[in-house]
Amino acid sequence: MSKTSIPPVGQLLHAIHFAALKHSTQRRKDSAGTPYINHPIGVAHILWYEGDVQDIGALQAAVLHDTVEDTDTSFEELELEFGNEVRQIVAECTDDKTLPKAERKRLQVENAPKKSDKAKLVKMADKIYNLRDLQREPPADWTLDRVREYFLWAQKVTDGCRGVNGKLENILEDIYQSGTFVYNGKQYPCIAK
Ligand SMILES: Nc1nc2c(ncn2[C@@H]2O[C@H](COP(=O)(O)OP(=O)(O)O)[C@@H](OP(=O)(O)OP(=O)(O)O)[C@H]2O)c(=O)[nH]1
Numbered sequence: 777m778s779k780t781s782i783p784p785v786g787q788l789l790h791a792i793h794f795a796a797l798k799h800s801t802q803r804r805k806d807s808a809g810t811p812y813i814n815h816p817i818g819v820a821h822i823l824w825y826e827g828d829v830q831d832i833g834a835l836q837a838a839v840l841h842d843t844v845e846d847t848d849t850s851f852e853e854l855e856l857e858f859g860n861e862v863r864q865i866v867a868e869c870t871d872d873k874t875l876p877k878a879e880r881k882r883l884q885v886e887n888a889p890k891k892s893d894k895a896k897l898v899k900m901a902d903k904i905y906n907l908r909d910l911q912r913e914p915p916a917d918w919t920l921d922r923v924r925e926y927f928l929w930a931q932k933v934t935d936g937c938r939g940v941n942g943k944l945e946n947i948l949e950d951i952y953q954s955g956t957f958v959y960n961g962k963q964y965p966c967i968a969k
Pocket residue numbers: 803804805806815842845902906907909910914915926
């Protein structure tokens with residue numbers, strides 16, 4: 777059976793299985809050491825359940841979005857397993873880790889408006905997931921300033937993704953306008969007024 781003739785549920789399962797194997801030894805930065813795979817699955821879950829996104833390529837790319845950046849996965853491998861469109865969306869969501877961190881962050885802001893609609897969807901859901909993680913419990917070694925900087929930077933990135941999904945935009949706007957995060961037991965506004 778050629779890849780495109782596999783029903784969408786099978787295509788999505790293949791992406792989940794692939795990402796689970798690739799991220800199998802990785803953990804999130806929270807104190808519980810949550811399995812990393814919870815994040816890419818959660819990003820696809822946000823697209824479907826909160827963004828009403830049913831496009832199979834976008835959902836697969838969401839599940840696979842950190843495989844090249846954070847594991848030994850190559851773009852060629854993604855193309856072979858999932859086709860050219862998924863490869864391209866993931867490529868648009870992959871930072872060049874050979875660049876200094878400040879430059880990577882700057883490029884995310886600069887390039888967001890130039891991305892395809894499907895890459896913008898994945899970027900917004902990725903940020904929603906990470907911002908919610910930060911609201912709940914910042915990584916143990918993050919200073920208060922680093923958390924604040926992340927919210928400000930994320931807003932600049934997702935502002936460049938506007939125009940493709942009002943529901944996801946509204947979720948992000950709520951976080952920036954009225955969201956709070958907890959740091960050392962104290963509550964702070966995500967974006968100081
Ligand atoms: N908030 C949070 N983030 C965690 C946690 N564990 C892992 N991460 C990952 O850390 C990244 C954000 O941390 P940074 O210090 O800014 O980036 P870095 O990992 O590239 O150094 C995100 O990468 P990313 O998904 O590639 O997105 P991006 O922020 O680089 O765009 C996020 O998925 C956690 O417990 N909480």
